[in-house]
Amino acid sequence: MSSDLLFSTFQLKQHTLKNRIGVAPMTRMSSQQDSVPRQDVLDFLVRRAENGAAVVYTEAIVTDYESAQGYPGQARILTQRQVDTWRPVVDKIKAGGALAIMQIFHCGRMGWPEVNPAGRIIAPSAVPPAQDNPLTGEPYPVPDEMSLFDIDQVINGFVRTAQGAVEAGFDGIEIHGAHGYLINQFLSAYSNRRTDGYGGSPENRYRFAHEVIQAVDTVIPEDTLLLFRISNWGVADMEVSLFADQKEYQAIIALLAKEPLDAISVSTYRFGDEAFGSGKNMAALTREVTSLPLFICGQIHDRASAEAALEDADLVLSAKSILLNPNWVADVKDGKSLPLHSSEDANVAYTEEPLP
Numbered sequence: 001m002s003s004d005l006l007f008s009t010f011q012l013k014q015h016t017l018k019n020r021i022g023v024a025p026m027t028r029m030s031s032q033q034d035s036v037p038r039q040d041v042l043d044f045l046v047r048r049a050e051n052g053a054a055v056v057y058t059e060a061i062v063t064d065y066e067s068a069q070g071y072p073g074q075a076r077i078l079t080q081r082q083v084d085t086w087r088p089v090v091d092k093i094k095a096g097g098a099l100a101i102m103q104i105f106h107c108g109r110m111g112w113p114e115v116n117p118a119g120r121i122i123a124p125s126a127v128p129p130a131q132d133n134p135l136t137g138e139p140y141p142v143p144d145e146m147s148l149f150d151i152d153q154v155i156n157g158f159v160r161t162a163q164g165a166v167e168a169g170f171d172g173i174e175i176h177g178a179h180g181y182l183i184n185q186f187l188s189a190y191s192n193r194r195t196d197g198y199g200g201s202p203e204n205r206y207r208f209a210h211e212v213i214q215a216v217d218t219v220i221p222e223d224t225l226l227l228f229r230i231s232n233w234g235v236a237d238m239e240v241s242l243f244a245d246q247k248e249y250q251a252i253i254a255l256l257a258k259e260p261l262d263a264i265s266v267s268t269y270r271f272g273d274e275a276f277g278s279g280k281n282m283a284a285l286t287r288e289v290t291s292l293p294l295f296i297c298g299q300i301h302d303r304a305s306a307e308a309a310l311e312d313a314d315l316v317l318s319a320k321s322i323l324l325n326p327n328w329v330a331d332v333k334d335g336k337s338l339p340l341h342s343s344e345d346a347n348v349a350y351t352e353e354p355l356p
């Protein structure tokens with residue numbers, strides 16, 4: 001590997017990225033009733049672009065007012081006011097030399113009634129996560145099994161949200177298919193017990209993701225990037241492997257590879273961990289099935305870990321390190337000794353304290 005692959009350019013469709021480092025999507029729970037993030041949270045994204053990241057993701061943006069929201073204070077882009085709030089942020093991220101990508105999300109069974117304006121919790125099947133909700137200290141509610149009408153309605157939410165992102169000028173849209181949220185719930189037999197065409201075989205469990213991707217693709221311009229994030233773990237019941245084995249995971253990636261996607265983003269707990277007893281990590285297993293550009297994330301905290309992660313992927317994403325250190329990209333470039341942060345360290349993300 002060239003000694004400075006990390007700071008070499010990368011061609012992503014029509015965009016030449018200045019390096020191989022991106023800011024991972026991070027929910028900050030700062031929005032008030034208007035579903036618009038606090039100004040300092042938006043400024044934080046702009047600063048990360050100005051300070052050297054080649055890609056800047058937004059937090060997960062909620063796709064409707066009925067059932068999509070999973071945390072207090074999440075943001076939407078469904079109204080003109082919300083679009084108008086994001087547009088100058090996007091302009092500044094681009095002026096800072098980074099790609100602006102909006103992640104769009106439905107929480108599925110990870111919600112609870114108080115957090116959604118319409119109080120409804122829906123999922124592929126009427127099965128809640130096993131663990132309690134850490135934010136309420138209560139069990140997660142039993143979700144309603146989604147009807148075909150619900151499925152159509154939720155897809156409409158993804159479409160409207162993608163249209164909002166286009167209107168605000170985003171370079172790309174990422175469909176959140178990871179972390180045990182709705183799309184991931186359909187993909188995994190752990191949460192999908194349906195007996196209709198959306199459940200059973202991996203191909204059937206993939207159907208909902210396919211319909212979301214196709215519906216979004218038809219409303220975005222040809223030059224707007226479309227990405228998909230995937231993981232084998234969820235934020236609830238974290239120890240569960242969401243795909244049964246390597247074969248099942250790679251079958252899903254092979255289906256994604258046929259879609260009009262511009263990249264796949266693989267989220268791991270730790271990028272180098274062996275996956276499915278294969279002797280290889282998640283990025284390497286993904287690479288075996290697709291030649292799409294690949295982003296990797298998970299405990300990449302310094303130059304050595306970033307370079308190691310790039311052996312199997314095209315771009316590295318950081319969440320906690322770049323959250324806590326505004327100069328992280330420069331520090332990585334300088335090869336500084338940098339800490340590996342704990343999840344607790346990241347709790348400042350949810351306070352009202354503006355981050356540098």
Ligand SMILES: Cc1cc2nc3c(=O)[nH]c(=O)nc-3n(C[C@H](O)[C@H](O)[C@H](O)COP(=O)(O)O)c2cc1C
Nearest residue numbers: 024025026027059060267298299318319320346349
């Ligand atoms: C404060 C915070 C908020 C997060 N919010 C999101 C999110 O909205 N969407 C998402 O896909 N991942 C989210 N994540 C997960 C990160 O994108 C990333 O996958 C994870 O933190 C591992 O990367 P790291 O080891 O560099 O922190 C969040 C992580 C943190 C720390």
